[in-house]
Amino acid sequence: MAQESDDVTSNDTPPSFVPTHHSKNPSQSGTHASAGNQDDLPSFAPRRSSSHNSQSSAPRHDFPRATPRTSGSARPQRAASAAYRSGSSQPRGQRRDSSRDVSRNASGDGRQYGSPASGIRRPQRQSSAMRPGGRRNGNTRIRFNVKRIVAVVIILILLFLAVFGIGLWNWVDGQLTKKSMLTTAADTTAQTWLILGSDQRDGTAGTGTEADAPGFRTDTILVLTKPKSGNSSLISIPRDSLVQVNSTYMKINAVAEIDGYSALTGQVESITGQKIDHVAMIKFGGLEKVVNALGGVELCYSTTVNDANSGLNWTAGCHVANGATALAFSRMRYSDPTGDFGRAKRQRQVIAAIVKKASSSSILTSPSTVQKVAKASLASIVVDNKTNPYTLLKMALAFKDASGTNGVTGSVYWTNPDYYPNSSVGSTVLLDASKNKSLFTSLAAGTHAKGTVGGQV
Structure with missing residues (x-):
């Protein structure tokens, strides 16, 4: 027994929890009787320090001591008791299963941690809400604050646009000259605009012999089509196209003067088979004012021209044209x-x-130029009663698409460019009705390929 006491107090074995043995025969240990009831002892008792008297320490048994771990030795794997796995606590004095779970700490130094009953707690893992250095992880809170900031910014922008947009809407709408120019034809799927150019006087002096002709004529007739999907298109209708109004033959450019703009819109609907949703007409001189407000536009023509009728004096090539030259x-x-x-x-x-020039960055970044162009444009056009600033914006965007690389441009189809129905009308352009209906049907459906269309059949 003395040898056993020396082994107990030896420092060769690192501190650990050594299981005690409950002997069935008290006579094997002379000190067990003084230790009290064997069943009252805890199943695992801490090793006493070598400074304690071996005779006053709790009685020990001849239970083989655990062999100290050596470097590289494998730790025996023991299954944790069901009570320990479930996290339940046991009353003091109640024997626990000796196959307790022993684990390494996070640093891998091999220290063992006892059960909760031993008074030594396992080191707790660092909370995911803690950053290195003890700072609280604010990712969740930061994300929430960012969302709030974004929401506030969006609300402020919407409020600004609402106030500014309402004022701009009212200003643009107040500048528009409107008149009855539409028909009661049934709606069709695509958005269609009729863009007209008239030599009707608006206070601007004309040039050339044609400027002095009596009355007014619709020299420019363009049909702009924006399908729900597919390529936008811009198709010209020749000003001398033959039409029949109330059983009377005439050129299409004279319809508006004789029977009104609604009659002209009806003739275009008859040619295209499509409902005209909106009409925009630029009066004589309006184009000149817009081009001057833009500071000129670049135009190209490969022939040198000196035309007394229109007043055009042009040298072959590309030039920046002012308003009068562009007109x-x-x-x-x-x-x-x-x-x-x-x-x-x-x-x-x-x-x-x-x-193209109006949508360039050089114009859009100059508020004074934008205002000048807007005033010149709005003062020079006449629109139908249903047109508003939004439909004008849609028309401009559709026109830009149609005149771009993916657009469809050209004219309607005709069979005879010099057709004489009678002596009073003179030379007219005879259109191909069935071919044109088929053309505009595909344009409205967005199924027509990009490129140039129309011409003589």
């Missing part, structure tokens, strides 16, 4: 070998150049 450029036809068909093509070029 003459879009009206000249007698010096053009292709006549009115060539003029229609140049008219589309002028309008495309205006839209």
Whole structure:
């Protein structure tokens, strides 16, 4: 027994919890009787320090001591008791299963941690809400604050746009001149605009011999179509196209003067088979004012022209044209070998150049220029009663798409460019009705391929 006491107090074995043995025969240990009832002892008792007298320490049994771990030795794997696994506590004095779970700490130093009853707690894992250095992880709170900030910013922007938009809407709408120009035809699927250019006087002096002709004529007739999906299109209708109004033959450019703009809209609907949703007409001189407000637009024509009828004096090539030159450029036809068909093509070029320049960064970043262009444009157009600032914006965007690389441009189809129905009408363009209906049906459906269409069949 003395040898056993020496082994107990030896420092060769690191501190650990050594299981005690409940002997069935008290006579094997002379001190067990003084220790009290064997069943009252805890199943595991801490090793006493070597400073304690071995005779006063709790009685020990001849239970083989655990062999100290050596470097690289494997730790025996023991299954934790059901009570320990479930986290339940046991009353003091109640024997626990000796197969307690022993685990390493996070640093891997091999220290063992006892049961909750031993008074030594396992080290708790660092909370996910804690950052290194004890700082609280604020990811959740930061994310919540960012959402609130974004929401507030969006609300402020919407309020600003609402106030500013209402004022802008009212200003634009107040500048528009409106008149009855639509029909009661049934709606069709695509959005369709009728864009007209008239030589009706608006206070601007004209140039050339055609400017002094009596009355007014609709020299420019364009049909802009925006399908629900597919390519937008911009198609010209020749000003000399033959139409019949109330059993009377006439050129389409004279319909508005004789029977009104609604009658002209009806004729275009008859040619295209599509409902015209909105009409915008630029009066004589309006184009000139817009181009001057933009500071000129670049136009190209490969022929040198000196035309007395339109007043165009042009050197072959590309030039930045002012308002008066752009207007003459879009009206000249007698010096053009292709006549009115060539003029229609140049008219589309002028309008495309205006839209391109007006949507450029150099214009949009200059508030004074934007205001000047807006005033010139709004003062020079006449629209139908249903047109508003939003429909005008949609028209501008559709026109830009149609005149772009993915757009469809050209003219309607005709069979005879020099047709004489009678002596009073003179030379007219005879259109191909069935071919044109088929063309606009595909344009409205958005199924027509991009590129140039129309011409003589």
